[in-house]
Amino acid sequence: MKRFVILIFIISLLFTGCWDKREIxxxxxxxxxxxxxxxxxxxxxxxxxxxxxxxxxxxxxxxxxxxxxxxxxxxxxxxxxxxxxxxxxxxxxxxxxxxxxxxxxxxxxxxxxxxxxxxxxxxxxxxxxxxxxxxxxxxxxxxxxxxxxxxxxxxxxxxxxxxxxxxxxxxxxxxxxxxxxxxxxxxxxxxxxxxxxxxxxxxxxxxxxxxxxxxxxxxxxxxxxxxxxxxxEEQDTKAIMTLKNKLRRSTLTLDKGLKGEKVHISFVVIKAHTDIIPKVKGKDIFFDIKINIETHMNEQESKYDLTEPKNLEKLQLLINDKIKQGIEHALFVLQKKYNADVVGFINILHQKNPKLWKEVEKDWDKIYPEVKFNVTVKSIVRRTGLSSKPIQPR
Structure with missing residues (x-):
């Protein structure tokens, strides 16, 4: 009888339905x-x-x-x-x-x-x-x-x-x-x-x-x-995405030419990679931020011949300055206005220097607004479109 009861119990378990099912x-x-x-x-x-x-x-x-x-x-x-x-x-x-x-x-x-x-x-x-x-x-x-x-x-x-x-x-x-x-x-x-x-x-x-x-x-x-x-804002957002290695594709526009004249030269950023290295100098903590950017030229109002290496080098320096200014502005807003470590510098410090992280983690809210950043940018213009020379109207 006991065996029979146990068998019935097991069979009842096998034939139970879905108790939480819901019809569409x-x-x-x-x-x-x-x-x-x-x-x-x-x-x-x-x-x-x-x-x-x-x-x-x-x-x-x-x-x-x-x-x-x-x-x-x-x-x-x-x-x-x-x-x-x-x-x-x-x-x-x-x-x-x-x-x-x-x-x-x-x-x-x-x-x-x-x-x-x-x-x-x-x-x-x-x-x-x-x-x-x-x-x-x-x-x-x-x-x-x-x-x-x-x-x-x-x-x-x-x-x-x-x-x-x-x-x-x-x-x-x-x-x-x-x-x-x-x-x-x-x-x-x-x-x-x-x-x-x-x-x-x-x-x-x-x-x-x-x-x-x-x-x-x-x-x-x-x-x-x-x-x-x-x-x-949009430009600061792009800067943060660059720092977090989240930037996939973006438009970058210069508002001056090689001689400082007011023109617009547009590029498409196709690749961006950022390395962030924490360093200590005395009692000060700072971060070396190294950014590598690859771009394609999209449009230019100027009439520069980009087949000339000197022109291309000057153009890349202008791109470097533009991106650097954008990164520094975004960091300033996050540090001084919001006191918000969106980039995760504290986590980078934890990974690269656990001993120092343990000392500053509790007081990071006070330390972060005073942290210094050394930003360097290296850009390369990979392509200039179907034409490197500007259109010459007759």
Whole structure:
């Protein structure tokens, strides 16, 4: 009898179903999550959800742009509030006829006020919940409310979904380096390194006559611990990406010629590599920053013959100075304005000089603003396009 009971028990275990399974017709597919600080300091969530009718009609799917039979917008916007993110998320679920499904969500929008108040608790919830994608991008939204972002008019968009429009911009910035966009995983990694400041992308709502008409990537958002402290413009963002060896491709424009005249000469940066070496002189800590840049000429207003080696050498010196000035300006802003070690110099010090790192790590907030940098740049113009000689009008 005992053997029979044990056998029945084992068989019952083998034939159990999936206790946590959910049917597709019971899910609400989230295609954009916005978080803001609402009234009475409550956490306010706003989500964009695909309309089930569109999916059933085969009119676009999770990321499609094709047409469908659904009338009007192919998505709906829902909102809810709570004392914290967990409660707001639960309240949002309670107000929907379907369960929120977050695994397709690719962007987390943070309202500026919320980001300045601290985002640690929200990140903690996301890391504990397996439905939140670690590869979802994080963007700080400025220039308007999240409601305006999610209600952008379709007439100003190439894509049918606002989130898809932003995803395209994020992909494009990889070729322009106009914004430093990181995902949840990278943001958490930066946050977990002691004294290193996280950085991510800034999305600005564009308005005309007080009405939101579109969005654009506008530099980057700088954090100190888990709180937003300020923003970097596009040129400073490019400098930081160069220092972190994240620059893939970018445009560089000189505003003067070989003789100091006012002209514009444009280049495409195709490769950049940076070596950072910490050094100590007496009681002072400084970093040697060595940058190697490869470029292609894109356009020039001047009439220099670049087949002449002397002209090319002078041009490369101008590029060196331009990049050096940009790097030094970005470092000045981070040191003096924000006191935020976005580049991770403290981590570089840890790797190269653990003994010194142990001595200064606790007081890095006081030491970092006074750290000196020695920046050297070496550039090479690999190509000048199809023509090295300037056009000579007759």
């Amino acid at each position: 017709n019971q899910l609400a597919f989230v295609q954009g999550l916005g978080i803001e600080r609402g009234k009475d300091d409550m956490i306010h969530l706003i989500v964009q959800i695909l309309k089930p009718g569109l999916l059933a009609a085969g009119g676009g799917g999770a990321g499609g742009t094709g047409g469908g039979s659904a009338v009007g917008k192919p998505y709906a916007v829902f909102q809810a509030s709570g004392v914290d993110f967990a409660k707001a998320f639960a309240n949002l679920n309670d107000e929907l006829p379907r369960s929120l499904f977050m695994q397709y969500n690719e962007i987390i929008f943070l309202e500026e006020k919320f980001a300045r108040s601290g985002i640690y608790k929200t990140l903690d919830f996301m890391t504990r919940n397996p439905e939140f994608r670690r590869t979802a991008y994080i963007l700080v939204v400025t220039g308007g409310s999240l409601q305006e972002l999610f209600d952008l008019p379709n007439t100003k968009q190439l894509e049918r979904y606002p989130y898809k429009e932003v995803l395209g911009m994020i992909e494009n910035q990889k070729n322009t380096s106009s914004s430093y966009v990181c995902d949840l995983n990278e943001f958490l990694e930066m946050l977990e390194i002691p004294k290193e400041a996280p950085i991510t992308g800034r999305l600005e709502i564009v308005k005309k006559d007080g009405k939101a008409i579109g969005v654009r990537m506008a530099g980057s958002a700088v954090f100190n611990n888990d709180k937003l402290v300020g923003f970097l």
